[in-house]
């Protein structure tokens with residue numbers, strides 16, 4: 309993949325050509341037509357701040373991620389050695405650009421820790437980088453259901469779960485993610501997960517999202533389902549155990565910047581745009597779109 313970072317009117321080649329050992333292909337290229345470059349950072353003409361130039365946004369300044377800044381950011385990521393080894397092994401494999409970046413993996417792990425999540429799901433494992441990052445921070449009693457259709461890449465993931473000593477926390481499911489999620493719902497696992505990460509077939513996002521919304525927890529849903537079913541004591545215990553709201557994180561929501569480019573209208577880009585629009589209107593969740601990696605939206609079920 310030949311990702312580039314666009315800022316201030318220049319396009320820079322992929323970070324991987326600057327920093328061979330770091331992931332460069334996955335970070336977003338942001339090009340906002342309404343933004344104009346206003347200042348050039350004094351350290352280097354590669355580090356550019358840009359500011360909103362239209363009346364809707366006022367004069368807010370945001371930073372564009374240049375290769376230099378991204379390199380700096382990566383030097384501030386605490387990547388466990390086992391994850392680094394997995395990343396380096398995956399770099400030699402076909403499809404390695406699919407792997408989340410170290411800063412994304414760190415954010416996922418952080419969200420899991422902040423939530424105190426114990427029960428997690430990942431849709432789209434590949435060789436296991438993001439799932440291993442999550443499994444490493446789960447408590448010993450935690451579980452991560454890891455859905456992947458490609459047997460060979462799942463084998464690599466399993467080898468690393470073993471090496472990292474987290475196999476007992478990962479339930480690796482080889483098959484189509486929709487089938488796995490449906491079977492979990494049929495098994496009565498609805499409303500029992502704390503966290504999910506979606507990073508598989510882009511055009512299936514709406515379907516994954518609907519299924520995951522059924523699987524992650526929500527106090528309101530528990531109240532609706534259980535209020536007539538149990539006595540006050542059991543009900544109170546249940547409520548105390550349930551997390552405030554399950555979280556679903558969706559990857560690639562900026563789709564290499566294509567979603568923001570009106571000249572791009574291929575099917576994948578259109579499907580991500582339409583998914584992003586639907587999320588904006590979805591009153592079942594609170595959302596936050598974050599420009600990390602290729603863009604991730606964090607959704608919290610109400």
Ligand SMILES: C[S@@+](CC[C@H](N)C(=O)[O-])C[C@H]1O[C@@H](n2cnc3c(N)ncnc32)[C@H](O)[C@@H]1O
Nearest residue numbers: 406407408432434437438456457484485508509
């Ligand atoms: C972007 S990669 C996942 C990268 C992974 N999260 C990581 O950080 O290494 C997407 C993966 O989803 C898998 N996938 C695509 N469609 C799928 C489906 N319908 N069911 C299960 N897995 C699927 C692909 O085989 C691929 O390995």
